[in-house]
Amino acid sequence: MNITKASKLSGEITIPGDKSISHRTIMFGALAKGTTEVTNFLQGADCLSTIDCFQKMGIEIENSHRVVIIKGKGLNGLTKPTQILDAGNSGTTTRIMSGILAAQPFETKLTGDASIQRRPMGRIIKPLSQMGASITSINQNGCAPLSIQGRKLSGIHYHSNVASAQVKSAILLAGLYGEGQTSVTEPYVSRNHTEIMLKYFGGEIQTNDTTATVTPNPNLVGQKVTVPGDISSAAYFIAAGLIVPNSEILIKNVGINPTRDGIIKVCQEMGGNITLLNMNSNNGEQTADILVKSSDLKGIEIGGKIIPTLIDEIPIISVLACYAKGETVIKDAAELKVKESNRLDVCVKHLCAMNADVTATEDGMIIKGGRPLHGAVLDSKLDHRIAMSFAIAGLIAEGTTTIERSDCVDISYPTFYSDLRKLQQ
Numbered sequence: 001m002n003i004t005k006a007s008k009l010s011g012e013i014t015i016p017g018d019k020s021i022s023h024r025t026i027m028f029g030a031l032a033k034g035t036t037e038v039t040n041f042l043q044g045a046d047c048l049s050t051i052d053c054f055q056k057m058g059i060e061i062e063n064s065h066r067v068v069i070i071k072g073k074g075l076n077g078l079t080k081p082t083q084i085l086d087a088g089n090s091g092t093t094t095r096i097m098s099g100i101l102a103a104q105p106f107e108t109k110l111t112g113d114a115s116i117q118r119r120p121m122g123r124i125i126k127p128l129s130q131m132g133a134s135i136t137s138i139n140q141n142g143c144a145p146l147s148i149q150g151r152k153l154s155g156i157h158y159h160s161n162v163a164s165a166q167v168k169s170a171i172l173l174a175g176l177y178g179e180g181q182t183s184v185t186e187p188y189v190s191r192n193h194t195e196i197m198l199k200y201f202g203g204e205i206q207t208n209d210t211t212a213t214v215t216p217n218p219n220l221v222g223q224k225v226t227v228p229g230d231i232s233s234a235a236y237f238i239a240a241g242l243i244v245p246n247s248e249i250l251i252k253n254v255g256i257n258p259t260r261d262g263i264i265k266v267c268q269e270m271g272g273n274i275t276l277l278n279m280n281s282n283n284g285e286q287t288a289d290i291l292v293k294s295s296d297l298k299g300i301e302i303g304g305k306i307i308p309t310l311i312d313e314i315p316i317i318s319v320l321a322c323y324a325k326g327e328t329v330i331k332d333a334a335e336l337k338v339k340e341s342n343r344l345d346v347c348v349k350h351l352c353a354m355n356a357d358v359t360a361t362e363d364g365m366i367i368k369g370g371r372p373l374h375g376a377v378l379d380s381k382l383d384h385r386i387a388m389s390f391a392i393a394g395l396i397a398e399g400t401t402t403i404e405r406s407d408c409v410d411i412s413y414p415t416f417y418s419d420l421r422k423l424q425q
């Protein structure tokens with residue numbers, strides 16, 4: 001994909017459904033009794049992997065694209081798959097589904113693509129094993145493929161050393177099958193879509209600061225869910241609207257859950273002209289339209305408890321920081337090294353290739369903004385967020401920016417390039 005400098009972006013855009021919430025509608029829909037009907041389900045490859053895995057465990061799921069219908073069979077309704085489950089590129093599918101598999105009365109094998117087979121699974125193997133499941137990394141390297149032999153589980157109180165919604169959700173879902181309550185305490189609060197959706201489907205969950213506690217054996221009942229637009233996808237257009245001159249973009253119906261809205265806070269702190277309109281809420285998730293106008297930005301420091309609320313937005317924030325005046329420091333972001341790619345490393349290398357002044361640190365990077373970006377040939381590393389972040393960087397760079405293997409946007413935002421083109425007309 002070739003990107004050239006844009007003189008202006010304008011118009012309205014409706015962002016596809018939230019990836020995290022879409023995954024969870026399939027999981028809760030499968031474990032609930034009765035029918036779940038999901039509108040605005042994200043038709044990205046990751047969420048389709050989740051559908052495929054649950055279909056392989058005997059759940060009937062119809063995906064007409066307009067609506068996804070899941071015929072749930074209750075907490076104990078899954079059946080042993082006859083094939084290995086394939087999560088594709090999806091960490092969320094792999095980790096959260098492992099929590100469910102840990103309690104099934106059968107053995108499953110779970111794998112994914114080359115990226116998944118490099119990502120750390122010890123973080124779920126440890127707590128789920130403590131609960132009584134038998135999970136092994138087949139290649140004994142702490143990664144997928146995994147073999148999961150479900151067992152009768154006991155409730156635990158787990159202190160996670162990473163703020164990870166995937167880890168938290170895996171343990172909470174296993175806790176639905178546990179003997180007694182299960183709690184997870186994390187260093188900072190990570191996204192809480194699992195907690196919200198569990199309640200919405202009729203489960204019992206308490207949250208207190210950084211601890212979530214689930215009561216086992218709920219009677220989950222199928223629901224109608226409307227998935228809000230994904231703020232992580234909206235982030236590319238929020239950034240583009242701020243940095244491309246003469247721009248004004250209205251981004252419609254975006255999820256602004258406070259455990260996800262760090263990108264809005266950071267952009268506002270940097271001086272971005274962003275207004276939230278039409279605030280609403282749907283199945284427990286808050287939404288708004290986001291109006292963005294071109295702005296002068298200044299560098300800021302980003303670290304600590306805001307990091308989990310913008311964990312997937314750090315690549316695009318690094319692009320914003322190149323445009324901002326002054327220094328931006330990103331710290332406490334070592335988790336980015338174990339995402340779909342090593343996002344810290346890739347961002348630093350790609351930004352340097354575009355002439356930015358960026359230095360890698362142990363757990364983040366320091367960016368001195370204001371140096372003009374030059375077009376460059378950049379590989380996506382098959383990481384959707386790298387492809388989209390650098391496509392946006394290309395809009396303010398001199399010359400042509402080429403994103404190689406750019407199709408990986410299909411993972412979370414299949415219509416990304418056509419939506420971007422619409423705003424340029």
Ligand code: S3P
Binds near residue numbers: 092
């Ligand atoms: C996700 C949680 C995040 C995020 C991922 C989706 C989820 O991962 O990076 O894209 O849906 O729970 P961690 O919470 O493990 O950092």
